[in-house]
Amino acid sequence: MSAAEIPGWAHTYSGKVRDLYRPEDGDTGVLLVVASDRVSAFDHVLEPGIPGKGELLTSLSRWWFDHLPVPNHLIEPQRLPVEVERRAMLVRSLDMFPIECVVRGYLSGSGWAEYQQSQSVCGIGLPAGLTSGDRLPVPIFTPAFKAPMGEHDENITFARMIEIVGADAASELRTLSLDIFQRASTIAESKGVILADTKFEFGRDTDGVIRLADEVLTSDSSRYWDQEAWVAGVRGQSFDKQIVRDWLSAHWDGTGTPPPLPDEIVERTSARYAELLDRFTGA
Numbered sequence: 001m002s003a004a005e006i007p008g009w010a011h012t013y014s015g016k017v018r019d020l021y022r023p024e025d026g027d028t029g030v031l032l033v034v035a036s037d038r039v040s041a042f043d044h045v046l047e048p049g050i051p052g053k054g055e056l057l058t059s060l061s062r063w064w065f066d067h068l069p070v071p072n073h074l075i076e077p078q079r080l081p082v083e084v085e086r087r088a089m090l091v092r093s094l095d096m097f098p099i100e101c102v103v104r105g106y107l108s109g110s111g112w113a114e115y116q117q118s119q120s121v122c123g124i125g126l127p128a129g130l131t132s133g134d135r136l137p138v139p140i141f142t143p144a145f146k147a148p149m150g151e152h153d154e155n156i157t158f159a160r161m162i163e164i165v166g167a168d169a170a171s172e173l174r175t176l177s178l179d180i181f182q183r184a185s186t187i188a189e190s191k192g193v194i195l196a197d198t199k200f201e202f203g204r205d206t207d208g209v210i211r212l213a214d215e216v217l218t219s220d221s222s223r224y225w226d227q228e229a230w231v232a233g234v235r236g237q238s239f240d241k242q243i244v245r246d247w248l249s250a251h252w253d254g255t256g257t258p259p260p261l262p263d264e265i266v267e268r269t270s271a272r273y274a275e276l277l278d279r280f281t282g283a
């Protein structure tokens, strides 16, 4: 599923699952962020896309922006382009920090890999004896330096982050990230969902105000786990991607191009994305 053609908008950048556009009228103050139905797993974009995924994750992002009392990049337009109106966000164009502001409440992914080598993550020492999926004593801020598309971001220490963005901005981004994570994980817990970790991106507007940008607390930027499964000792089961991961693990040896997902896996995954959204936005 390649980037949509949108009259009046020029496609400028594609991530694994989202596309960025600038207006053709030359206005440099706004951008359009469009979420596709593409799904990625094991660092591959899979086929086919998951019907409704772009709309569901855009709705989840919007819900979180509305429930987080921090300045953000959203602009509420009169109308969005009809081609993508339910899976697009009109945003202020910001001067983005080249930092993935990752907060971890649990040990997983690159954090688990680093812990196994050094019993620390991004220079933050952790207790001995932890295993993948364990809850951390307190949430930790573990920044990464944004890598070019297709490469892995580089986990860095807070001291290195200060060298990149300066001490004041580094402190403000860390405080903002930990505060937002605390709020979000408390809300998620009340819905029976564990927010294991997430990554935020921020930028400065023309007045120098730091604003929360990118997507926020979607299951593409976060690890959401089912609380019941975790309590039962089943660790690291992604709320919405586990169906795809389990099928791929059973039907692909990890080399070459992954096989296309069967209809049943696509349908079950689409339903899982809808259930995750409903957990938060439903009654």
Ligand SMILES: CCOC(=O)Cn1cc(-c2ncnc(N)c2C#N)cn1
Pocket (backbone or CB within 6 Å): 013, 014, 015, 018, 019, 020, 031, 033, 073, 091, 092, 093, 094, 095, 096, 203, 213, 214, 215
């Ligand atoms: C494909 C979606 O974009 C990204 O993956 C990362 N990215 C964000 C920007 C950005 N740049 C200026 N202002 C903004 N508000 C944003 C945002 N969001 C650029 N790349």
